[in-house]
Amino acid sequence: MILAQHGWAKTNRIETGLTEGTVGGVVVSPKDMGLGSLETYMRQLAIDYPQADIYFDPQFYATVFDNRKIGKLDQYPYFPSRPLRRGQLSNASGVRPHVERTLDYQMLRPVKALISPSIMTDSLSDRWHRIAMTFASESAAYHSVRGFNKDLLITIAIDESCLRDLNAVENFLDELTSLDVAGFYIVIRRDGMVYPAATDSVALTNLLFLVYSLSELNEYRVICGYSDFIGLALVAVGGQSMATGWYHTLRQFTMRRWQISTGGSPANPRYSSGPLINSVLVSPEMDALFDANMHTRVISGTSRDGDFVASRGSSVVWTEQQSQLHHWEVLQALHSDIVAAGVLQNRIDLLKNKVELALDIYDDADAAGVTFRAESGRRELNTMSESLEDFEDLI
């Protein structure tokens, strides 16, 4: 399932996505909406879209960020008013009150499952990591003691660099899989301040392995937050849902969103291409593809594509809102293809095949003299393809 990764917004994109069925639910962001408004918003969504899966990411991990721009988070009763220091969390009794407040808060909201508080870590072996594991085990324990009738998802919030060492990831998995919970909500912090940041291929391989072990082998429900096209690979290896939003900062988790005040980034408009499994700049990249008469090969063929084509060379504008809703449509279509492929191996084969076809288009575009910026080009596809291969050797 594709989930909308909610953020600051003035429009009703999420409602449109839910109505159109391109997203099956939403992960709301308390950082971006005040307490009262968000509570009303969730209640209304639950009434209008009873089938939608609503999740509340407590974003507790932001309590340890430096120079934190925590937005509206300080309005929430579970969120610590001052940054937490390591010493305050070094034992279970320091962690427990945070766990109780965070889960109690969600229990009263119309959410599908509770998401545990955690902290963001840079390593899978230091003391902060132990603290994150204490958050996990305390959350599981509190959830079971209270007998909550909603499932619990444990937050895994880690820096991408944690994923570079397979042995550390396997140790981590041995620990995680001893938790008696329904699943996990995964947030991977990426270094890059630009979008899309280059994905590290070793880290991606190990992330695929992490998601595969949790979902396929250990039968947990796994939600991959802040996902983009790469999220499709996570779905192929077993992830149940990927959450993705409209701003670039909602498609990749970077510190940027927590360090500078963000509205949206009115970056250059991009076009999400299903056949390319990537987004490219409307101008000049899509222009060049049209000029080379290659546009039919990259057009996604979703319901908004007619509007996109019509907007070319006319006064009709392809709005940012359209482009964002289109992004969900495209991901949804790719996602359904992958899920429909059936078992693990078939899903992987299908995605690999799609990646090959996309690379062919890039080859032909090259030959036709179309050039791309690094992030619109083959880079992420090559990484995905390499990582999928390496992943298959691991399992």
Place this chain on the structure above:
Amino acid sequence: MRLPVLEPSDLESLVPGVSVIGSPLNGGQKLVFEANYSGEKCAVKAILISAEALGSVPGNDYSDDEAIARAEREVEILGGIDSPHLVSLGPVPFQVVEHQGQRIVIFSEEWLSGRALNEEIADQGPLPVEQVLEMALSVTSAICSLWDRSIVHRDIKPGNIVRRSPGGEHVLLDMGLAFDLGDKSITPSGIYVGTPIYYSPDQLILRPNRALDFRSDSYALGTVMYESLTGSHPFATQGSSQKEVVTKIVNGEMPVAPSSIVANVPNEVERLVNRLLQHRPHRRFRTCSQLEAELEAIKANI
């Protein structure tokens, strides 16, 4: 560990009412007497706690009190769990006796008149797949009953799997190492008391912050299934030492496929055994019921 010096006639006079049949058995740690007690057939077990001549029993790093607590724990566990595949307690109550300068713990179990799995394998070699699956389901059910109470058996091996009656169902015994995770004090970690060639890597490699869970027992079940299917231990070849075997387990080596040793091992069975023998617990089964369901599905398919 040492066995107590205890003749059947000594036992009969130490515990009035017991009458011993035949000569005692042992698995290395206990003397096991086939006996009658108030008209009931049972197994009376004797564990040496300490002997005057030796002080504490060599190989037993525990104090007397700890050793007694351990034994009492085994008996409590058995008494507290009602599972058809765990041996049940017999009529002779738990007691500590003194005999010729030895302190001996005595307790009893139902008498299992069938054979132990190690004997079956020794006599028959590779066992039929159906039989192995049946045994695996029984042992899994025992492992699950223990794990429901956060208990890890820690010494699952063919010698501790015995049929209740000739050709009857398999029963898991010898909870000597089992310990309640809620009561970690009883067995200090890091001391090997059992048979390490049936240990899981999780038992052999001590990792801080990580307690053993049922997945450790499921690895041992994998070893037992492999041995039952092929007639030989996955990591022991002719003449290999215990140390060599343990090294292979610790290093996460994978054994040769059972199907390369004996014909007719179905794919699904091989895959299951392979999964149980994974070095990493997360690559095995997360829950006992998943393992149980998988075994049931395979059995139904064969």
